[in-house]
Amino acid sequence: xxxxxxxxxxxxxxxxxxxxxxxxxxxxxxxxxxxxxxxxxxxxxxxxxxxxxxxxxxxxxxxxxxxxxxxxxxxxxxxxxxxxxxxxxxxxxxxxxxxxxxxxxxxxxxxxxxxxxxxxxxxxxxxxxxxxxxxxxxxxxxxxxxxxxxxxxxxxxxxxxxxxxxxxxxxxxxxxxxxxxxxxxxxxxxxxxxxxxxxxxxxxxxxxxxxxxxxxxxxxxxxxxxxxxxxxxxxxxxxxxxxxxxx
Amino acid sequence: xxxxxxxxxxxxxxxxxxxxxxxxxxxxxxxxxxxxxxxxxxxxxxxxxxxxxxxxxxxxxxxxxxxxxxxxxxxxxxxxxxxxxxxxxxxxxxxxxxxxxxxxxxxxxxxxxxxxxxxxxxxxxxxxxxxxxxxxxxxxxxxxxxxxxxxxxxxxxxxxxxxxxxxxxxxxxxxxxxxxxxxxxxxxxxxxxxxxxxxxxxxxxxxxxxxxxxxxxxxxxxxxxxxxxxxxxxxxxxxxxxxxxxxxxxxxxxxxxxxxxxxxxxxxxxxxxxxxxxxxxxxxxxxxxxxxxxxxxxxxxxxxxxxxxxxxxxxxxxxxxxxxxxxxxxxxxxxxxxxxxxxxxxxxxxxxxxxxxxxxxxxxxxxxxxxxxxxxxxxxxxxxxxxxxxxxxxxxxxxxxxxxxxxxxxxxxxxxxxxxxxxxxxxxxxxxxxxxxxxxxxxxxxxxxxxxxxxxxxxxxxxxxxxxxxxxxxxxxxxxxxxxxxxxxxxxxxxxxxxxxxxxxxxxxxxxxxxxxxxxxxxxxxxxxxxxx
Numbered sequence: 001x002x003x004x005x006x007x008x009x010x011x012x013x014x015x016x017x018x019x020x021x022x023x024x025x026x027x028x029x030x031x032x033x034x035x036x037x038x039x040x041x042x043x044x045x046x047x048x049x050x051x052x053x054x055x056x057x058x059x060x061x062x063x064x065x066x067x068x069x070x071x072x073x074x075x076x077x078x079x080x081x082x083x084x085x086x087x088x089x090x091x092x093x094x095x096x097x098x099x100x101x102x103x104x105x106x107x108x109x110x111x112x113x114x115x116x117x118x119x120x121x122x123x124x125x126x127x128x129x130x131x132x133x134x135x136x137x138x139x140x141x142x143x144x145x146x147x148x149x150x151x152x153x154x155x156x157x158x159x160x161x162x163x164x165x166x167x168x169x170x171x172x173x174x175x176x177x178x179x180x181x182x183x184x185x186x187x188x189x190x191x192x193x194x195x196x197x198x199x200x201x202x203x204x205x206x207x208x209x210x211x212x213x214x215x216x217x218x219x220x221x222x223x224x225x226x227x228x229x230x231x232x233x234x235x236x237x238x239x240x241x242x243x244x245x246x247x
Numbered sequence: 248x249x250x251x252x253x254x255x256x257x258x259x260x261x262x263x264x265x266x267x268x269x270x271x272x273x274x275x276x277x278x279x280x281x282x283x284x285x286x287x288x289x290x291x292x293x294x295x296x297x298x299x300x301x302x303x304x305x306x307x308x309x310x311x312x313x314x315x316x317x318x319x320x321x322x323x324x325x326x327x328x329x330x331x332x333x334x335x336x337x338x339x340x341x342x343x344x345x346x347x348x349x350x351x352x353x354x355x356x357x358x359x360x361x362x363x364x365x366x367x368x369x370x371x372x373x374x375x376x377x378x379x380x381x382x383x384x385x386x387x388x389x390x391x392x393x394x395x396x397x398x399x400x401x402x403x404x405x406x407x408x409x410x411x412x413x414x415x416x417x418x419x420x421x422x423x424x425x426x427x428x429x430x431x432x433x434x435x436x437x438x439x440x441x442x443x444x445x446x447x448x449x450x451x452x453x454x455x456x457x458x459x460x461x462x463x464x465x466x467x468x469x470x471x472x473x474x475x476x477x478x479x480x481x482x483x484x485x486x487x488x489x490x491x492x493x494x495x496x497x498x499x500x501x502x503x504x505x506x507x508x509x510x511x512x513x514x515x516x517x518x519x520x521x522x523x524x525x526x527x528x529x530x531x532x533x534x535x536x537x538x539x540x541x542x543x544x545x546x547x548x549x550x551x552x553x554x555x556x557x558x559x560x561x562x563x564x565x566x567x568x569x570x571x572x573x574x575x576x577x578x579x580x581x582x583x584x585x586x587x588x589x590x591x592x593x594x595x596x597x598x599x600x601x602x603x604x605x606x607x608x609x610x611x612x613x614x615x616x617x618x619x620x621x622x623x624x625x626x627x628x629x630x631x632x633x634x635x636x637x638x639x640x641x642x643x644x645x646x647x648x649x650x651x652x653x654x655x656x657x658x659x660x661x662x663x664x665x666x667x668x669x670x671x672x673x674x675x676x677x678x679x680x681x682x683x684x685x686x687x688x689x690x691x692x693x694x695x696x697x698x699x700x701x702x703x704x705x706x707x708x709x710x711x712x713x714x715x716x717x718x719x720x721x722x723x724x725x726x727x728x729x730x731x732x733x734x735x736x737x738x739x740x741x742x743x744x745x746x747x748x749x750x751x752x753x754x755x756x757x758x759x760x761x762x763x764x765x766x767x768x769x770x771x772x773x774x775x776x777x778x779x780x
Binding site for chain 1: 538540543628
């Protein structure tokens with residue numbers, strides 16, 4: 001579903017945020033993307049979603065290149081940033097209707113989906129109010145609803161659990177699994193390793209812009225915990241970097 | 248004291264940061280910030296200089312030069328008030344860094360005081376530019392010397408306290424309305440327009456300033472001694488009346504300190520009250536309306552436009568002026584018919600007079616450029632459209648459509664109504680309407696291109712984008728350049744053909760240029776859009 005091939009991103013000023021990254025997310029799979037702060041997770045996710053431009057490598061979604069066929073790729077994708085800024089001047093329902101229009105969701109279907117996800121996240125009652133008055137958690141839920149109503153083939157989430165109450169987080173996990181059961185795929189970044197360990201089918205770990213580990217969760221974790229694996233990989237990488245500098 | 252000064256510098260840097268282009272990460276962006284400030288300052292000096300020297304000459308003729316300084320002080324303070332109120336409500340009472348600031352080991356008093364001090368410095372900058380140029384104009388007319396300028400500078404410092412105090416109180420009112428009323432934006436927009444129309448009406452009357460003052464001198468003196476007392480004291484203070492300066496200091500500084508103390512000591516309570524949210528929880532899903540991408544984007548853009556006071560005010564003011572001018576022109580056409588006849592003979596005929604009117608209408612048309620800031624206004628919500636499957640053509644078209652929605656009706660109403668009422672030749676009228684609509688289209692299209700070259704995606708609020716961004720400034724200058732070229736072309740080629748012919752050709756050129764820019768938008772513009780984040 002998502003194919004990232006030899007992708008690199010260098011920002012103006014020379015900072016190489018991601019270096020020769022290759023990974024795949026298959027249909028029916030939830031992939032967890034973890035790494036330290038500044039590792040390149042958000043850059044990768046934003047480039048995959050078509051928000052950030054890049055010149056090295058290729059990213060395809062359902063066979064469509066995000067650079068050469070952006071409309072086709074984006075029509076099957078939904079992205080949620082880590083701190084979603086929404087249109088304060090719209091009401092919640094107006095925002096959902098706006099998104100539904102952009103994705104050409106028919107009228108009766110969008111109503112059903114908004115009702116389903118709005119009730120599940122307990123936000124339906126507040127949809128008549130302006131987004132400007134929402135709390136951070138409410139905005140997060142609204143953004144999630146706007147993503148789920150599209151029933152995308154690929155869902156990309158950047159730290160989706162931040163700001164969500166435990167009930168909403170549980171609900172979201174259910175919907176992620178439901179999406180994958182329908183043949184879709186999910187790629188999300190998180191710092192909550194316990195959730196990644198329980199929820200994800202595959203894990204990819206990035207450090208300083210490079211992929212240092214990727215595979216099925218049970219293979220990556222083995223007999224220890226994802227936290228131990230992550231910390232150990234980080235130590236190994238630091239030792240290699242230090243040795244490289246000495247040479 | 249050290250902490251307070253650091254906070255003031257931080258707030259000033261924040262205000263200067265608003266003038267930078269792009270994301271401010273490049274070295275040149277800092278220079279651009281200072282450059283834009285210099286340009287704004289130059290424009291303020293230019294405008295106040297023109298008015299100051301004009302009034303100085305008029306007032307000197309009737310022996311009333313002493314009224315120059317208070318008049319320019321009133322104008323400077325009024326404009327400074329209009330320019331800073333909206334920004335102040337966002338900066339002092341709704342700043343995004345308030346949470347961080349109030350959690351630091353710095354008193355809320357110091358945080359508030361630092362913000363008001365930064366606001367004072369901004370007011371001082373605008374008022375100072377007006378006052379200093381008026382002082383120079385007065386000195387040129389022989390009205391004063393070094394002592395006059397010293398008194399003027401002291402009065403400028405004191406008046407800025409007064410304006411800052413009023414701005415702070417009014418901006419609190421704006422913030423309070425924003426927090427408690429769903430339709431507060433409508434109220435803000437109406438208030439803004441009312442204030443600006445008052446200033447415009449006053450500005451139109453200023454041409455008769457000498458006559459008006461002579462006829463109503465006693466009334467003006469009474470006003471300067473009562474509800475405009477500070478400006479009356481300025482008039483006396485620049486003449487060397489130390490008592491007047493001391494009284495002005497008392498009137499300006501004491502209330503300022505009281506207001507500062509009041510808001511600063513209650514700053515946390517004020518911010519908490521303003522931040523209280525009003526979200527209802529009783530919405531029931533009804534029937535939903537579905538539409539296409541273009542219609543949906545267009546509706547969203549219209550809602551943003553009419554819901555953002557400063558955006559509407561800054562770019563829609565020209566449309567309001569055109570409609571008001573059309574109505575006024577139609578109402579007084581019998582009274583001015585004789586003058587129109589005389590003037591048309593002076594300039595070489597009704598067609599030439601029509602061309603001059605088209606030039607004036609065209610000038611206001613170039614101020615109706617919603618597109619030159621529309622991409623920047625996406626700001627932090629830009630990700631929503633970047634991740635959506637929207638072709639850039641549809642996106643651009645929706646923004647241009649809003650610009651035309653504002654510009655074209657005003658242009659049509661103004662041109663057609665005045666043309667019919669003043670008996671303009673139908674062919675000339677048709678050419679006039681054609682060239683004006685084509686100009687409106689060109690402004691909309693080039694505005695978008697300008698915004699793609701000079702985006703400001705990281706502004707702290709809408710006011711910064713609309714009033715202080717590079718694309719807003721360049722959009723305005725671009726309009727003047729086009730009109731200048733059109734006038735130059737008329738002097739070169741206009742004599743070779745009828746006026747209607749020249750306007751028709753000009754309109755055709757505008758359409759061709761619009762088409763060329765649109766073609767670039769679809770390719771180069773799309774690439775630039777992709778590179779924005």
